[in-house]
Amino acid sequence: MRHCSVQVRGLLTREELDRYNGLIEVGSYLEDQNQYDLAYVVQKEIDLLILPGIERLKEKGRARDRATAEYLESLRDDEDDSEEDEEAGTSL
Secondary structure, three states: OOOOOHHHHHOOOHHHHHHHHHHHHHHHHHHHOOOHHHHHHHHHHHHHHOHHHHHHHHHHHHHHHHHHHHHHHHHHHHHHHHHHHHHHHHOO
16 A cells, blocks of 8 residues: 655544545555455545645645745845935935
């Protein structure tokens, strides 16, 4: 069975995580019994189950990128303001 990343598991709801753990257990048992055709079906269900967690992780990344862009923009604005203050002070 292929596990999802720790980051994705951390963003699953309790209900999703409980179901994920149960499916992993069933899938591992099926693999131990060489029932790979059935384990494949379980793996597909796991892949569908983790999609909301993947989307939550992507959104966290987008939010972090937006925050970084806003921070860099504020640094540029502060730099522009200080340059304008210097130019105003030398013309007096």
